[in-house]
Amino acid sequence: MSKITSKLKQQLKDNPQNNLIKDETKGSWYTGSQLGADVQAIKAALVKLKVGYQDTVLVCLPNMAAYPILVQAIWEVGAIAHPVAATTPEAELKQILDAHDYTATVVQATLTAAAVHQRPATISTLRLHTAYQMNIIRYSEAAGHFAQAPAETDLALILNTSGTTGKPKRVGLTHELIKNGAEHDIESHQMTALDTTLIVMPMFHINAQVVCVLATRLSGGKLVIAEKFSASKFWAQVQANQVTWVSVVPTIINILLMNKAARKAYQSDIRLRFVRCSSFALPLDKLTKFQKLFHTIILEGYGMTETASQCTLNPFDAPKVGSAGKPYKTDVAILVDGHISPIVGEVGEIIVRGDHVISDYMEPHPESFMADWFLTGDLGYFDEDGYLFVKGRKKDIINRGGEKVAPAQVENVLSQLDFVKEVAVIGTPDELYGEAVTAVIISRSKQPDAQLAQQIKAFARLSLANYERPTRIVFVKDYPRNATGKVIRQQLKTQILTASVGESA
Numbered sequence: 192m193s194k195i196t197s198k199l200k201q202q203l204k205d206n207p208q209n210n211l212i213k214d215e216t217k218g219s220w221y222t223g224s225q226l227g228a229d230v231q232a233i234k235a236a237l238v239k240l241k242v243g244y245q246d247t248v249l250v251c252l253p254n255m256a257a258y259p260i261l262v263q264a265i266w267e268v269g270a271i272a273h274p275v276a277a278t279t280p281e282a283e284l285k286q287i288l289d290a291h292d293y294t295a296t297v298v299q300a301t302l303t304a305a306a307v308h309q310r311p312a313t314i315s316t317l318r319l320h321t322a323y324q325m326n327i328i329r330y331s332e333a334a335g336h337f338a339q340a341p342a343e344t345d346l347a348l349i350l351n352t353s354g355t356t357g358k359p360k361r362v363g364l365t366h367e368l369i370k371n372g373a374e375h376d377i378e379s380h381q382m383t384a385l386d387t388t389l390i391v392m393p394m395f396h397i398n399a400q401v402v403c404v405l406a407t408r409l410s411g412g413k414l415v416i417a418e419k420f421s422a423s424k425f426w427a428q429v430q431a432n433q434v435t436w437v438s439v440v441p442t443i444i445n446i447l448l449m450n451k452a453a454r455k456a457y458q459s460d461i462r463l464r465f466v467r468c469s470s471f472a473l474p475l476d477k478l479t480k481f482q483k484l485f486h487t488i489i490l491e492g493y494g495m496t497e498t499a500s501q502c503t504l505n506p507f508d509a510p511k512v513g514s515a516g517k518p519y520k521t522d523v524a525i526l527v528d529g530h531i532s533p534i535v536g537e538v539g540e541i542i543v544r545g546d547h548v549i550s551d552y553m554e555p556h557p558e559s560f561m562a563d564w565f566l567t568g569d570l571g572y573f574d575e576d577g578y579l580f581v582k583g584r585k586k587d588i589i590n591r592g593g594e595k596v597a598p599a600q601v602e603n604v605l606s607q608l609d610f611v612k613e614v615a616v617i618g619t620p621d622e623l624y625g626e627a628v629t630a631v632i633i634s635r636s637k638q639p640d641a642q643l644a645q646q647i648k649a650f651a652r653l654s655l656a657n658y659e660r661p662t663r664i665v666f667v668k669d670y671p672r673n674a675t676g677k678v679i680r681q682q683l684k685t686q687i688l689t690a691s692v693g694e695s696a
Contacts, residue, residue, distance in 0.1 A: 192267075192340040192341065193266070193340070193341045193342060193343055193345070193347070193366035193367075193370070194343065194366070194370055195266070195347070195366055195369065195370045195373070195405065195409070196263070196266045196267050196340070196341060196366070198408075198409055199263050199266075199408055199409075200227075200230075200263075200267070202223065202408055202409075202411065203223040203224075203226050203227040203230065204223065204227065205223065206222065206223035207222060207223050207224040207227075208222055208223070208224065209222060209223055210222055210413065211223055211226060211408075211413055211414070212226060212256045212259065212260075212321075212413070212414045212415075212416065213256065213413070213414065213415045213416065213432065214255055214256035214257075214321065214416055215415060215416060215417040215418070215424075215428060216255065216417070216418045217256070219256070221256055221320055221321055225320040225321070226260055226320070226321070228320060229257065229260045229264075229319045229320050229321050229322075230260055230263050230264045230267065231264075232317055232319060233260065233261055233264035233265075233317065233319070233325070233327075234264045234267055234268055234338075236315045236317055236327055237264060237265070237268045237270065237295075237327070237338070238268060238337075238338050239315070240295065240313065240315055240327065240329040240335070241329075241335035241336070241337070242268065242270055242294050242295050242327075242329060242335055242336075243268050243269055243270060243335065243336040243337045243338040243339060244268070244269035244270070244336040244337065244338065244339035244341075244345075245269060245270065245271060245336065245345060245346060246270045246271065246294035246295070246333070246335055246336055247270070247271045247273055247291070247292065247293050247294060247349065248265050248270055248271065248272055248273065248293065248294065248295045248296065248297060249273050249275065249287065249288065249293045249295075249296040249297070249298075249306075250262070250265075250272055250273065250274045250275070250296070250297050250298075250395075251274075251275050251276070251277060251279055251284060251296065251297070251298040251299065251302055251306075252274075252277055252297060252298065252299055252394070253277040253299065253394075253418050253419075254277075254390065254393065254394050254399075254416050254417060254418045254419065255321065255322065255416060255418065256321040256322075256414075256416055257319060257321035257322035257325060258394045258416070259394075259404045259408070259414070259416075260319075260321055261297060261325070262274075262400075262404075266341060266347055266366070267338075267340075268338035268339070269336075269338055269339040269340060269341045269345065270294070271346045271347060271348065271349055272347070272348055272349070273293070273348070273349040273350075274348075274350065274394060274395035274400070275287065275351065275395050276393065276395050276656050276657075276658075277299065277393070277395070278656045278657045278658075279302075279656055280653060280654055280655065280656065281302065281304075281305035282653075282654060283654075283655075283656070284298070284302055284305050284306060285305055285308055288306065288308075288310070291361075292333065293330065293333065294329070294330060294333040294334075294335050295327055295328055295329045295330065295333075296327075296328045296330075297325065297326065297327055297328070298326070298328070300324070300326065303326060303328070306328050307328060310330055310331075310332070311330070311331035311332060312328050312329060312330050312331055313328075313329045313331060314326050314327070314328050314329075315327045315329065341366055342366070343365065343366050343367035343370070344365050344366075344367060345365060345366055346363050346364070346365055346366075347364055347365060347366045347369055348363075348364040348369060348400065349361050349362065349363055349364075349553065350362045350364065350395070350396075350397055350400070350496050351496075352495070352496045352497065352595065359597070359600075360552050360553075360554070360556060361552060361553035361554065362496045362497055362549060362552060362553070363549070363552070363553045364499050364549070367546075368499045368546075368547050368548075368549065369400075369401050369405060369499050369500075369547075370409075371499070371520075371545075371546045371547040372401050372498065372499035372500030372501075372547035373401050373402075373405040373406040373409050373500065374406075374409070375500065375501070375519060375520040375521075375547060376401065376402050376406035376500055376501065377406050377409060377410045378519075378520075379501070379504050379519045379520075380406070380436070380465070380467065380490075380504075381464075381507070382406060382407065382410040382412060382436075383410060383411070383412070384410060384411030384412055385412070385435070386407065386410065386412035386413070386435045386436060386464075387412060387413040387414075387415060387432055387433055387434050387435050388403055388407050388412060388413075388414060388415070388434065388435070388436055388437060388438070389415045389417065389425075389428055389429060389432065389434045389437045390403045390404065390414060390415065390416045390417060390437075390438075391417050391419065391420035391425070391437065391439065391443065392420075392438060392439070392440070392593070393419075394416075396496075396593075397494070397495070397496045397499065397500065398438055398469070398593075399438075401499055401500045402438055402467070402494075402500055402501065403438050406500075415428065415432045415434060420439075420443055420446075422446050422447060422450040422452065422453040423450070423452040423453060423456065424456075425447065425453060425456070426453060426456040426457045426458065426461060427456055429461055429463065430458055430460075430461050434463065435463060435464045436463060436464050436465050436466070436467065437463065437466055437467070438466075438467040438468075438469075439466060439467070439468055440468065440469065440470040440592055440593030441468060441470060441472075441473050441477075441592075441593075441625060442470075442592035442593065442623055442624050442625065443592075444466070444468060444473060444477060444478075444481055444489070445477065445622065445623050446623065447481070447485070448477060448480060448481055448484070449623075454484070457484075457485060459486070461485075461486070462486070462487075463485075463487040464487070465487060465488050465489070465490050465507070466481075466487055466488070466489050466490070467489075467490050467492065468489050468490065468491050468492075469491060469492045469493065469494060469501070469515075469593075470590060470592070470593035470625065472491065472513055472514075472515070472580075472581065473489065473491065473512075475512050475513060478491075478512055479512075488507070488510065489510075490504060490505050490507070490510060490516070491504075491505050491510070491514065491515055491516060492504035492505065492515055492516050493515035493516070493541075493579060493581055495567065497548065497549050497552075497565055497567075498521070498543060498545070498547055498548045498549075498565070499547040499548070499549075500547060501519065501521075502518060502519070502521040502523055502543050502545070503515045503516040503517055503518050503519060503521070503523060503579045504516040504517070504519050505517070505578075511574075511576070511578045513580065514574070514578035514579060514580050515571075515578075515579045515580065515581050516578060516579065517577050517578055517579070518577075518579070520545060520546070520547075521543055521544070521545040521547070521548070522543065522544045522545055522564075523541065523542070523543050523579060524541075524542050524543075524564070525537060525538070525539040525540070525541065525542070525571065525572060525573065526539050526540040526541075526542045526561075526564075526566065527539035527540075535572075535573060535574060535575050536572050536573075536574065536575075537572055538570055538571065538572045538582055539570065539571075539572070540566060540567065540568065540569070540570060540585060541567045541569045541570065541571045541579070541581070542561065542564040542565065542566050542567060543564065543565050543567060544563050544564050544565060548565050549565065550563070550565075568584055568585045568588075569581055569583070569584050569585070570582045570583045570584065570585060587617075587680055589616070589617070589618035589626050589628055590618065590625050590626050591618075591621075591624050591625065591626055591627070591628055591658050591662075592623075592624040592625060592658070593625075594658035594659075596616075596618075596628055596658060596659050598615070598616035598617065598680075599616075600655075600659065601616045601628065601630065601651075601655060601659055601661065602614050602615065602616050604650075604651070604654045604655055605630060605632075605647060605650070605651070605661075607650075607654075608646065608647065608650055610634055610635055610636035610638070610643060610646075611632060611633075611634065611635075611647075612633045612634060612635040613632075613633040613670070614630055614631070614632050614633070615630075615631045615670055615678050615680065615683060616628065616629065616630050616631070616661070617629050617631065617680055617683055617684050617687070618684075619663060619684060619687060619688060620688075621662070624662075627662045627663045628658075628659065628660065628661045628662050628663070629661065629662070629663040629664075629665060629687065630647065630661035630663070630664050630665070631665045631666075631667055631670070631683060631687065632647070632664065632665065632666050632667070633666075633667060633668065633669065633670070634666055640666045643666070644664040647661065647664055648660070648661075648664070665687055667686075670683050671683055671686060
């Protein structure tokens with residue numbers, strides 16, 4: 192059995208009467224004994240369904256206490272968990288299931304029909320302490336395997352990370368990679384069994400899966416799982432559960448500063464050790480204001496799915512505002528013209544390597560690797576003190592509040608509308624979310640732009656996940672193009688930001 196499955200199993204066994212995980216939606220804490228019973232129930236169902244060694248189980252669920260328990264059970268039979276967004280539309284879920292071989296899926300009730308769609312399947316329904324009903328859908332045509340204890344080099348997680356083509360890259364993370372990543376998180380964040388973390392980030396992200404859930408459980412701490420972030424409930428959740436730290440994105444920091452109900456709900460006796468914040472840098476004024484208003488410190492860092500967690504983090508005793516901190520148990524360098532640059536302040540591509548960094552994707556992408564280095568596609572530089580500053584991306588990926596959006600994916604969906612002659616999707620500055628998903632449309636319709644924008648929004652609600660849906664819709668006559676007719680995205684972005692164009696969102 193891998194080290195993480197052994198440790199997770201032992202944590203539940205050592206705490207039969209102690210509360211370990213709370214489901215905020217239900218308002219219920221669960222003891223090690225209850226959680227262990229749920230793991231065994233799920234595990235028995237998987238074994239009976241012949242879901243075992245290195246079979247892949249697609250998980251499409253909202254945040255809940257049952258989530259980490261389900262993942263643990265999947266790992267204990269040697270299978271692989273592939274979490275995806277709970278907001279995944281039916282059409283997209285069907286595409287995912289068609290594209291890859293899954294032995295089973297676990298989805299919320301509203302998506303059961305889509306998950307079974309035209310596929311011979313058996314549905315096993317469980318009643319758990321942590322979930323009134325959990326449906327495991329076993330596909331009859333999938334071969335399946337017997338349960339087997341996983342080794343360190345076996346896959347534990349598959350997570351999607353957006354590619355510039357619109358087709359997500361699948362990141363395969365082994366038990367060893369996520370164990371190493373979680374252990375580095377424990378050390379760098381000084382986690383102990385006295386810690387309780389509030390999880391508000393979506394569970395299909397590496398942030399929640401490893402930084403929050405796995406690292407906290409391996410350190411012996413407690414989890415409070417909220418279905419989603421709520422500004423009005425946040426401080427009450429922190430206070431009532433004696434939360435000691437929380438991981439967020441800058442968007443949440445901004446909302447807590449702006450939301451009157453959130454500011455009013457804060458109590459001076461709340462004492463978070465820290466708030467971990469990553470995805471994009473916070474402006475100095477907001478970081479300072481948050482720390483002063485809420486009496487805590489913000490630790491900014493840099494990491495990604497491909498590194499099973501963080502690569503850099505600001506140290507507790509010497510944080511530098513605006514930076515992503517210093518490398519932690521990771522080699523980080525700047526690549527300029529194919530060579531590693533030793534020059535302080537020189538901007539180039541950030542490259543990383545370490546015992547928690549992948550050496551390839553599930554499908555080969557050799558352009559993303561150089562020797563034993565992973566090429567992140569992000570641009571940055573080191574200052575004279577060794578702090579990393581992230582300056583942008585080589586790729587066209589849009590970063591909306593920590594969610595990565597592939598423009599081509601959104602373009603492919605919106606281009607299905609008859610009146611859309613052409614569509615280009617770009618990221619434009621957004622004070623709250625970092626970047627807005629901006630759809631720039633060339634229309635062939637004579638209808639008013641406002642009406643067309645409403646149709647686009649309605650279609651997006653049916654066809655795209657929440658974070659992929661355009662938040663700005665702009666109509667133009669044409670795009671800036673190169674000699675071959677390809678849209679020059681950076682020029683288009685400049686045009687949208689500086690020119691007076693027909694915006695309808």
